Amino acid sequence: MNREEVRQAVVDILEDIAPDEDVSSIKDDISLREQMDLDSMDFLDIVMELRKRFNIEVPESDYQELVSMASCIKYLQPLLKDRQLAS
Amino acid sequence: MKYDVIVVGSGLSGLAAGIRLAMFDKRVVIVEKHTVVGGLNSYYTRKNRTIDVGLHAMTNYAPKGARSTPLGKLLKQLRLSHDDFRLHEQEMSAIRFPDKCLHFTNDFELFKQEISEQFPDQIDGFMGLVKKIESYDELSLFTSEWTSSQDILKSYISNPILIDMLFCPLMYYGNASERDMDFYQFVIMFKSIFIEGFAKPLGGMTYILNLLVDKYKNLGGELRMDSEVESITSKNGIFKGVNLVGGDQLTADVLISSMGRVETLKCCNPPLELDWEDSGSTGQVSFMESLFALDQEPKNLGYPNSIVFFCTENQFRYEVPAELIDVSSGVLCCPNNFKYPENLSEGMIRLTNLASFRLWNTLSRREYIDAKKEWRAKALENLFTFFPDFRDSVVFLDSFTPKTIYKYTGHLNGAVYGSSKKAKDGTTPIRNLFICGTDQGFLGIVGATLSGISMANLHVLQSKSAQNR
Ligand SMILES: Cc1cc2nc3c(=O)[nH]c(=O)nc-3n(C[C@H](O)[C@H](O)[C@H](O)COP(=O)(O)OP(=O)(O)OC[C@H]3O[C@@H](n4cnc5c(N)ncnc54)[C@H](O)[C@@H]3O)c2cc1C
Numbered sequence: 001m002n003r004e005e006v007r008q009a010v011v012d013i014l015e016d017i018a019p020d021e022d023v024s025s026i027k028d029d030i031s032l033r034e035q036m037d038l039d040s041m042d043f044l045d046i047v048m049e050l051r052k053r054f055n056i057e058v059p060e061s062d063y064q065e066l067v068s069m070a071s072c073i074k075y076l077q078p079l080l081k082d083r084q085l086a087s
Numbered sequence: 088m089k090y091d092v093i094v095v096g097s098g099l100s101g102l103a104a105g106i107r108l109a110m111f112d113k114r115v116v117i118v119e120k121h122t123v124v125g126g127l128n129s130y131y132t133r134k135n136r137t138i139d140v141g142l143h144a145m146t147n148y149a150p151k152g153a154r155s156t157p158l159g160k161l162l163k164q165l166r167l168s169h170d171d172f173r174l175h176e177q178e179m180s181a182i183r184f185p186d187k188c189l190h191f192t193n194d195f196e197l198f199k200q201e202i203s204e205q206f207p208d209q210i211d212g213f214m215g216l217v218k219k220i221e222s223y224d225e226l227s228l229f230t231s232e233w234t235s236s237q238d239i240l241k242s243y244i245s246n247p248i249l250i251d252m253l254f255c256p257l258m259y260y261g262n263a264s265e266r267d268m269d270f271y272q273f274v275i276m277f278k279s280i281f282i283e284g285f286a287k288p289l290g291g292m293t294y295i296l297n298l299l300v301d302k303y304k305n306l307g308g309e310l311r312m313d314s315e316v317e318s319i320t321s322k323n324g325i326f327k328g329v330n331l332v333g334g335d336q337l338t339a340d341v342l343i344s345s346m347g348r349v350e351t352l353k354c355c356n357p358p359l360e361l362d363w364e365d366s367g368s369t370g371q372v373s374f375m376e377s378l379f380a381l382d383q384e385p386k387n388l389g390y391p392n393s394i395v396f397f398c399t400e401n402q403f404r405y406e407v408p409a410e411l412i413d414v415s416s417g418v419l420c421c422p423n424n425f426k427y428p429e430n431l432s433e434g435m436i437r438l439t440n441l442a443s444f445r446l447w448n449t450l451s452r453r454e455y456i457d458a459k460k461e462w463r464a465k466a467l468e469n470l471f472t473f474f475p476d477f478r479d480s481v482v483f484l485d486s487f488t489p490k491t492i493y494k495y496t497g498h499l500n501g502a503v504y505g506s507s508k509k510a511k512d513g514t515t516p517i518r519n520l521f522i523c524g525t526d527q528g529f530l531g532i533v534g535a536t537l538s539g540i541s542m543a544n545l546h547v548l549q550s551k552s553a554q555n556r
Binding site: 016017018019020021036037039041042044045048051052 | 110111112151152154155159160162163164166167168169540544548549
């Protein structure tokens with residue numbers, strides 16, 4: 001996956017966990033918590049979806065890496081570089 | 088077949104736990120003893136009418152987009168959109184006592200205004216109480232000391248009638264204890280009723296339950312109806328599996344039970360020593376409810392409100408009555424008086440009164456049927472000293488009692504709000520056996536659903552040991 005595809009993968013997850021949210025307007029540099037009112041339950045969901053979709057384990061100590069879209073991409077890209085974006 | 092998780096009960100908490108687990112590919116089965124889902128909040132059909140058993144109104148109403156509210160969290164966690172619940176807000180509700188009446192809607196400002204008009208010397212105290220409530224973390228999963236709400240209210244409000252008027256709706260809609268309320272529970276109920284408010288789903292409980300069951304099944308969850316858990320087996324204090332009535336055995340790593348805490352512990356094999364604290368806290372509070380289908384809208388008969396919490400005496404008593412029911416207080420619900428796009432097909436009024444399981448349970452079948460009629464009539468007679476008579480408009484009626492609730496949900500004493508002792512973190516003396524629902528401490532439709540979600544998250548999805556299984 002390239003950068004854009006990793007971003008899309010995260011957008012797909014956010015779209016699923018917050019069905020009432022407009023994910024097209026997410027700004028990469030602002031914290032997700034602020035933009036989407038995400039709480040700890042939602043971060044659990046992001047982590048669970050990463051495990052389910054890509055078999056990636058995000059240890060609790062790394063949760064802070066998921067704070068914004070930009071930091072998600074930075075953290076996930078090395079882990080996803082050999083993967084295809086599923087349909 | 089070995090499951091990751093067995094969930095006991097297809098009430099709202101069990102279904103919600105099941106959905107969360109199935110969503111993340113856990114092998115999960117819900118076992119339900121009844122042939123209909125829903126538990127305390129189910130429905131039945133009589134003479135071509137589908138009647139909701141529990142639902143008066145859903146508390147915790149929040150508009151679309153309010154994601155950090157309990158309703159918002161629930162929808163997100165179950166991956167449902169606000170529109171999926173088809174909620175329609177209440178018109179106006181009321182708390183009616185002999186000399187005072189307070190109205191409230193889903194706009195908290197109106198309630199504050201009502202209090203300042205009806206109790207001008209109490210508004211400052213009330214606002215102090217609101218401040219305390221707003222800053223309170225009532226959803227913590229850590230058990231705190233029992234804190235008396237009566238004492239706290241008295242420290243803010245000096246008028247005993249206002250105190251009773253505040254307690255009346257909050258106790259009727261979510262208090263497992265008699266006379267007093269643990270303060271965290273008071274806060275939950277205060278926020279969910281006065282600050283957030285009421286709505287009803289179009290299509291009632293049948294619609295919501297079908298929505299949840301479909302979601303669960305589409306995620307691959309298995310639902311076994313007509314399957315009663317007879318015993319829960321453990322070895323060296325660790326959960327092993329369940330035996331169903333009829334002989335089937337199921338094994339799993341984790342059990343999440345919504346049967347109730349004492350009800351669950353009593354099923355354990357080898358048997359657990361239940362201390363007095365456990366058995367002594369078995370819930371006692373239950374209700375009789377009568378529903379009246381009408382030949383016209385309740386509004387036309389002088390019933391304009393959505394829900395009315397009333398007390399026809401000056402002192403409100405929330406306790407197990409010394410007679411079959413206590414007619415001096417109750418809840419009136421008019422399902423028609425919600426902002427639906429079009430009128431419901433039929434007018435309906437529901438009346439709820441406190442009732443004694445013990446007394447109903449001593450009656451023979453014949454006496455039971457007669458007593459239902461007799462006490463329904465008494466409840467109406469007392470009601471009509473306060474409210475307009477609608478008897479001439481009734482086209483169908485039915486009542487259920489604490490005995491009915493026990494029969495269909497298995498909750499001891501027909502206790503609608505479960506045990507007075509809550510297991511907030513859901514743990515039990517048996518490892519990998521957890522409680523969700525009523526006895527975990529989040530009550531009502533939204534509460535029970537959140538309870539199932541929280542317990543599935545905490546003990547299965549988030550749990551370190553679970554990840555390595
Ligand atoms: C008359 C009435 C009116 C109410 N009105 C409202 C309202 O207006 N608004 C609101 O928010 N809430 C209301 N409630 C409360 C709300 O219904 C409950 O708080 C909520 O439904 C509790 O859900 P639960 O999952 O905790 O428990 P339950 O719904 O009781 O779920 C437990 C399930 O476990 C099953 N079970 C028990 N034992 C076994 C066994 N051995 N094996 C297999 N299965 C078993 C039961 O059959 C049941 O389906 C009302 C309740 C009643 C009774």
